[in-house]
Amino acid sequence: xxxxxxxxxxxxxxxNGTGSQSANLILLQSLFEMGIPVSGKNMFPSNxxxxxxxxIVRLSDHGYQAPGNRxxxxxxxxxxxxxxxxxxxxxxxxxxxxxxxxxxxxxDDVISYPIPMSSLARKINPKIxxxxxxxxxxxxxxEILGIDQAELESAVAKQFKGKTTAIELxxxxxxxxxxxxxxxxxxxxxxxxxxxxxxxxxFFIEGNEAVALxxxxxxxxxxxxxxxTPSSSLAEGIINYIPQLRTDDDGNATCAVVQAEDxxxxxxxxxxxxxxxxxxxxxxxxxxxxxxxxxxxxxYFAEIPSVFWDVxxxxxxxxxxxxTQQSDITMLYxxxxxxxxxxxxxxxxxxxxxxxxxxxxxxxxxxxxPVFGLSDLDxxxxxxxxxxxxxxxxxxxxxxxxxxxxxxxxxxxFGRYLDVDGDGIPYRTLPGSGMDPILxxxxxxxxxxxxxxxxxxxxxLMQRLRRKIDGARDLLPAPIxxxxxxxxxxxxxxxxxxxxxxxxDDILEATGIKVxxxxxRALPMHSEVEDFIRRHEMTIVLELNRDGQMxxxxxxxxxxxxxxxxxxxxxxxxxxxxxxxxxxxxLDTLKEEEQ
Amino acid sequence: xxxxPERPARTIKLNVLNEPKDSYTGGKSSLCPGCGxxxxxxxxxxxxxxxxxxxxxxxxxxxxxxxxxxxxxxLGKSHGFNxxxxxxxxxxxxxxxxxxxxxxxxxxxDGDSASIGIGQLIHSIRRNIDMVYIIENNGVYGLTKGQYxxxxxxxxxxxxxxxxxxxxxxxxxxxxxxxxxxxxxxFSGSKKQLSSLIKAAMSHKGFALIDVISPCVTFNNNDESxxxxxxxxxxxxxxxxxxxxxxxxxxxxxxxxxGHYRDITLHDGSTxxxxxxSAEHDPESSIAALTALHHAEVAKKHVTGLLYFDNSxxxxxxxxxxxxMPLVDVPNDVLRPxxxxxxxxxxxxxx
Numbered sequence: 051x052x053x054x055x056x057x058x059x060x061x062x063x064x065x066n067g068t069g070s071q072s073a074n075l076i077l078l079q080s081l082f083e084m085g086i087p088v089s090g091k092n093m094f095p096s097n098x099x100x101x102x103x104x105x106i107v108r109l110s111d112h113g114y115q116a117p118g119n120r121x122x123x124x125x126x127x128x129x130x131x132x133x134x135x136x137x138x139x140x141x142x143x144x145x146x147x148x149x150x151x152x153x154x155x156x157x158d159d160v161i162s163y164p165i166p167m168s169s170l171a172r173k174i175n176p177k178i179x180x181x182x183x184x185x186x187x188x189x190x191x192x193e194i195l196g197i198d199q200a201e202l203e204s205a206v207a208k209q210f211k212g213k214t215t216a217i218e219l220x221x222x223x224x225x226x227x228x229x230x231x232x233x234x235x236x237x238x239x240x241x242x243x244x245x246x247x248x249x250x251x252x253f254f255i256e257g258n259e260a261v262a263l264x265x266x267x268x269x270x271x272x273x274x275x276x277x278x279t280p281s282s283s284l285a286e287g288i289i290n291y292i293p294q295l296r297t298d299d300d301g302n303a304t305c306a307v308v309q310a311e312d313x314x315x316x317x318x319x320x321x322x323x324x325x326x327x328x329x330x331x332x333x334x335x336x337x338x339x340x341x342x343x344x345x346x347x348x349x350y351f352a353e354i355p356s357v358f359w360d361v362x363x364x365x366x367x368x369x370x371x372x373x374t375q376q377s378d379i380t381m382l383y384x385x386x387x388x389x390x391x392x393x394x395x396x397x398x399x400x401x402x403x404x405x406x407x408x409x410x411x412x413x414x415x416x417x418x419x420p421v422f423g424l425s426d427l428d429x430x431x432x433x434x435x436x437x438x439x440x441x442x443x444x445x446x447x448x449x450x451x452x453x454x455x456x457x458x459x460x461x462x463x464f465g466r467y468l469d470v471d472g473d474g475i476p477y478r479t480l481p482g483s484g485m486d487p488i489l490x491x492x493x494x495x496x497x498x499x500x501x502x503x504x505x506x507x508x509x510x511l512m513q514r515l516r517r518k519i520d521g522a523r524d525l526l527p528a529p530i531x532x533x534x535x536x537x538x539x540x541x542x543x544x545x546x547x548x549x550x551x552x553x554x555d556d557i558l559e560a561t562g563i564k565v566x567x568x569x570x571r572a573l574p575m576h577s578e579v580e581d582f583i584r585r586h587e588m589t590i591v592l593e594l595n596r597d598g599q600m601x602x603x604x605x606x607x608x609x610x611x612x613x614x615x616x617x618x619x620x621x622x623x624x625x626x627x628x629x630x631x632x633x634x635x636x637l638d639t640l641k642e643e644e645q
Numbered sequence: 646x647x648x649x650p651e652r653p654a655r656t657i658k659l660n661v662l663n664e665p666k667d668s669y670t671g672g673k674s675s676l677c678p679g680c681g682x683x684x685x686x687x688x689x690x691x692x693x694x695x696x697x698x699x700x701x702x703x704x705x706x707x708x709x710x711x712x713x714x715x716x717x718x719x720l721g722k723s724h725g726f727n728x729x730x731x732x733x734x735x736x737x738x739x740x741x742x743x744x745x746x747x748x749x750x751x752x753x754x755d756g757d758s759a760s761i762g763i764g765q766l767i768h769s770i771r772r773n774i775d776m777v778y779i780i781e782n783n784g785v786y787g788l789t790k791g792q793y794x795x796x797x798x799x800x801x802x803x804x805x806x807x808x809x810x811x812x813x814x815x816x817x818x819x820x821x822x823x824x825x826x827x828x829x830x831x832f833s834g835s836k837k838q839l840s841s842l843i844k845a846a847m848s849h850k851g852f853a854l855i856d857v858i859s860p861c862v863t864f865n866n867n868d869e870s871x872x873x874x875x876x877x878x879x880x881x882x883x884x885x886x887x888x889x890x891x892x893x894x895x896x897x898x899x900x901x902x903x904g905h906y907r908d909i910t911l912h913d914g915s916t917x918x919x920x921x922x923s924a925e926h927d928p929e930s931s932i933a934a935l936t937a938l939h940h941a942e943v944a945k946k947h948v949t950g951l952l953y954f955d956n957s958x959x960x961x962x963x964x965x966x967x968x969x970m971p972l973v974d975v976p977n978d979v980l981r982p983x984x985x986x987x988x989x990x991x992x993x994x995x996x
Contacts, residue, residue: 253994267987269980271972272742274735295982302968304975306742308961311768315735318728318765322739325726326704326747327973329980330739344729352726408981438991441984446977480973481724481740482747484701489717489725501717 055244056086059118060107060191062125063135064184067099070127072209073184074105076220078433079205080197081109082254085246089115089549091432091626096279096371102131109243112556115434115549119630123194123241125187127167129153136160144239146190148183161239163231165190170226174219182223189227195243199224255436257429257546258333260400261359262287263439264407265331266295266305269446270357272330273307274319276338279371280427281361284333313338317345317358324355325490327451327480329411331357336365336378339385346420347386348492350515353467353476355414355421355449358382362426364624373624374427376545379599382422383573389512391519393526394422394573398548400436402571403429406527408442415449417475417522426594428626429546450477458485466490466499467511474518519574526572529579533566540566540586541636542579544600546626547592553629554592558636565590565636570600575607583612590617590639594627617643661697661893669694671719681833681859681874682712682781686719688836689750689779692843693720696891696915704740704747708733708762711788712754712781712859720750731762734769734778738961741774744971745962748847749776756786759795759814766816770823770852772961777846778854780816781833783861784809784872791864798945802869818938820854821931821953827853828934828953832877833860838949841887841917845951848892850912851960858947871945882941884950886920909954919951928954 060077064070071092078090089108095101106117120140126132126147133156136145141159150168171182192202203221210216261284265273275285289307297303310316316332323330334342339360349356362378364370382394393413395406406423414421452458458479466488467476476497479485488499495511496502543551548569558565568582568589583589583604591601598618605613619635657665669690674683693703705725707713713733716725728736737749758766758780769776784797796816797809820828827849831839839857846853858877860866866873871880890896892914899906899918906920909928919928927933934953941948968975 251995253991255994263990267981269977271975271980272739274739295986296980298968301966303966304968304972304980306965306967306972308738308742308772308965310735311764314732315738315765315768318732318735319739319742321728322726322736322741323743324739325736326740326743328743330743345732348729436994438995439987441987442981446981448977479724481704482702482744482971482973487701487722487724489705489727491727492729493727 051240053242054240055242056109056111056246058109058122058241059120060123060125061121061135062105062107062127062187063131064103064105064127065100065130066094066097066103068184069181070103070105070184073188074107075433076185076202076205076209077188077191078107079208079254080192080201081107081243082435083201083204084198084243085248086243087111087113087246087435089432089434091117091428093625094372102128111246112553114553114629116553116629117626119628123191125191126153127151127183127187144194144241146187146194163190163194163235165227165230170230171223173226174223182219185220185223186227189224190231192224193228193231194237194239195241197243198245250437252435252437254433255400256283256431256433257397257400257403257425258284258361258431259287260403260436260439261407261423261425261430263291264404266291267442268408268411269329270305270331270411271328272319272323273305273332274310274316274323274330275332276310276313276316276334278313278335278338280363280431281333281335281338281359284359284361284430313341314345317342320356320358321345321349321354324349324414325481329355329357329415331359331410333359333361335361335363336381337368339378339381343386346392347388347390349420350386350390350392351388351492352490353418354490355418357410357414357421357423359423359425361430362424364622370624372427374546374594374626375622375624376426376547376594377596377599377622378424379573379593379595380602382424383603391516391574392420392422393417393519393522394424395527396424396545396571396573397429398530398545398569398571400429400434401439404439409527412444412447413522413526416447417518418449418478419519424545426546428549434549450475452477452479452485453483455485465497467495467514468497469514473521474514523574524577526574526576528576529571529582530569531567531578531582534564537564537566538587539563539640540568540582540589541592542568542570542582542589542600542604543592544570547594550627550629550632554633554636557629557633561637563637563640573603575603580608580612583608583615586615588615588617588643590619590636592632592636593620594622595620596622660694662699664694666690666694668700668722669720671721672717674718675714676711677863679862680711681783681857681861682715683718684833684836685779685781685839685857685859686715688839688843690719692840692847696844696847697893698748698847702746702748704737704749706733706737706740706749706751706776708753708757710754710757710786712752713757715752715781731757731760732765733757734762734765737776738769738772738774741776741961742965742972744973745775746971749774750847751776751778753778753780755780755782755784755794755796759816763814767819767823770820770825770854772964773826773851773958774961775850776852777843778852779843780854780856781859782816782856782872783859783865784870785861785865787861787864798871800945801871802867803865804867804870805864808869815938815942816854816856817952818935821934824955824958825854825953826851826955826958829855829951830858830947830949831855832858832881832947832949834874834878835881835949838883838887841889842951844889844891845911845915845917848911848913848915850956851958877947880946882946882948884926884937884948884952887950888918888920890916890918912956917951926950928952
């Protein structure tokens with residue numbers, strides 16, 4: 051039988067809270083150490099223990115990181131979803147199933163590997179049999195696919211860092227799984243792994259941890275947060291790095307952390323920090339941003355530097371708290387009542403998570419306004435290959451702050467909201483500095499910061515704010531362009547769709563369609579995005595939501611002659627984007643156009 | 646006393662910083678003539694001037710409402726932030742983490758503090774942030790034309806409408822139960838007491854709450870109201886005479902016999918002297934404070950004075966474990982770890 055190497059998807063169905071996550075990470079890490087391009091996605095419930103969880107491991111020599119369009123190897127441990135998982139398989143798929151689960155194998159068109167996982171686990175230690183069951187199936191998979199034992203053992207050591215008992219126990223369990231398969235079953239499937247040589251060194255890291263590290267190097271001075279999935283690990287990442295990176299020899303830190311009473315208070319604290327001249331931030335998700343709207347408007351209108359990270363989950367309302375989506379784009383860009391417009395940074399890789407983590411503070415202080423980082427659950431909570439983080443290539447930009455009396459005296463006329471330089475960005479003084487004070491307010495004000503309801507003052511203020519944010523366009527991260535020469539069709543996409551785009555592109559190319567790509571990395575959109583649209587006959591905006599939010603923003607901002615060139619291809623079912631679905635959406639859009 | 650026969654024309658009185666009182670005033674008030682809030686503003690001006698506080702070291706914080714407009718009317722040389730309704734505590738908390746050395750004076754109202762912002766008030770007390778928190782409490786919403794607030798007393802009737810039937814929230818009782826470290830109640834008409842309390846609050850380390858009954862002359866100053874000037878004057882129970890002695894003045898002996906007065910030393914070395922004139926009150930007993938509040942409520946009276954004091958608790962700045970220097974002054978190269986540290990992190994992650 052011909053073998054299929056490094057090009058298949060494993061789906062592991064367990065219940066959450068049973069320890070399956072660490073077993074799955076050991077599997078993922080060992081494949082990664084063998085140099086195999088691999089990605090792992092945790093599809094978990096909003097629950098502490100007992101509800102269905104799937105872990106999807108995709109191996110792909112093409113470097114595809116999306117979950118894949120079908121499952122090739124199914125591991126069945128959880129009786130609750132047994133039949134559902136089994137029924138969804140294509141004929142010929144492999145099923146590794148727990149013989150002790152008191153469930154039946156109801157398919158005869160699959161390659162069936164029954165394993166008495168629970169009784170094997172009980173042999174090691176009956177008290178923790180449930181936990182051990184998970185590592186048994188990893189041993190079985192390793193044997194079936196030919197995963198190197200040394201890499202498995204080093205992955206175990208990495209997972210349990212120095213906990214000798216746990217390491218020994220897991221290695222024994224791996225062996226039991228391997229041996230059972232060797233002695234009782236024979237391989238009748240085509241799937242194998244092959245070691246690859248990687249040119250560049252890489253490591254695995256979650257997007258949230260990468261943002262956290264970026265914020266630490268951005269000089270964050272206040273983290274005010276309220277726990278919410280899927281952003282909690284971002285805040286906790288910062289907290290974990292403070293002792294190592296932001297604490298002096300006496301144990302005193304240069305970053306304050308306050309766990310707020312709710313997201314409103316967290317946002318208020320961030321604004322307070324910005325008002326006082328510090329770098330304040332929060333990390334939250336859509337529901338938190340909904341609650342923060344009032345302060346976001348105040349930050350915009352009173353011009354307070356502030357940083358908000360939104361790790362997007364599925365809305366509206368509580369939605370699907372543990373699933374991914376790109377549905378907060380409009381809420382961030384136009385957040386709060388009244389006319390507003392905000393800077394939004396949209397990383398698509400873990401390297402960019404780090405970079406935008408520190409840059410967000412520079413933009414916030416430069417433009418004296420709220421700046422958002424828009425990540426999502428897929429990017430934030432899953433592990434991605436990273437080639438290493440690059441140290442900031444620019445000094446911290448603290449913006450237009452008047453710190454010296456001499457500089458202050460040199461102003462012909464000083465007003466907190468006076469547009470001295472014509473770029474819409476005024477100068478500010480800090481409380482406690484002894485420079486001229488003002489009473490900041492969310493009410494209408496004149497260039498001096500004094501309360502005003504005069505039509506002229508309000509109109510001019512709003513025009514200046516528009517000019518200020520608009521002026522940020524080409525100073526924000528430019529889009530990443532991958533253009534085919536003389537290509538008629540362009541694709542605009544954003545964020546973690548980066549991990550699916552190559553596969554979409556290959557599917558399209560297989561049907562004879564070539565497309566150029568433009569990944570938007572910030573709002574307001576860089577002028578290169580408009581140029582990209584202009585160069586193509588038609589541009590399709592690909593996004594992970596129902597309504598085509600990015601498409602809506604483009605339609606609003608593009609010149610009239612370009613609006614008709616843009617189409618929307620938006621889809622979201624809670625799952626991370628599968629290439630097949632989006633390629634089909636593009637094909638359907640093109641077909642509609644032909645008719 | 647000086648025995649100079651002739652006063653020189655236009656003597657300008659200066660405080661310990663050689664600053665005239667003008668350095669502490671603000672813009673012209675746009676509140677209704679006779680509003681209690683304006684009296685409180687003038688007490689704040691006096692207190693800051695007499696205490697010799699550098700205006701640029703003060704941060705004036707407020708939310709939304711008649712009370713929250715007042716920071717425009719005092720301390721014109723101080724930075725301030727007129728934030729959003731009920732959210733001043735969180736903004737102050739954030740500012741305080743960045744610059745713990747400023748004197749934060751928050752002014753709020755009963756709508757701001759007892760309704761929309763009660764959660765933030767509670768949590769800022771819980772964290773014991775260093776601030777003076779003045780509630781200008783009149784029992785009604787003024788800017789929206791006279792609806793009852795959550796502090797309106799049962800049976801009290803505002804100028805228009807029916808008497809209030811809903812149980813009021815006593816913010817002093819709430820604060821004491823939360824472990825607030827300085828809790829006082831006063832009346833905008835009692836300038837001397839209010840002045841001593843505000844000065845003492847400025848000298849306190851931790852959260853100092855002063856609930857000031859401040860009649861609304863437009864919507865709630867009628868005879869049937871329990872928060873009118875007339876009613877409060879008739880029904881005020883004063884716990885003690887209050888005197889404030891700043892740290893730069895000697896504490897003088899007084900004619901009150903031992904056991905009838907009590908000196909409390911504040912964080913900056915100043916003293917608040919409480920002279921017992923009615924029932925004995927131990928300001929370090931929360932039970933005594935809550936009892937005094939309860940008795941007053943039953944008798945439909947308002948008890949004023951320093952209800953509760955506790956200087957044993959660490960403030961948020963101490964709990965945060967930060968460097969001594971206010972974070973705002975920490976240089977950029979300290980805030981951003983060196984390249985070397987990132988190289989080490991990359992290396993650790995590769996292995």
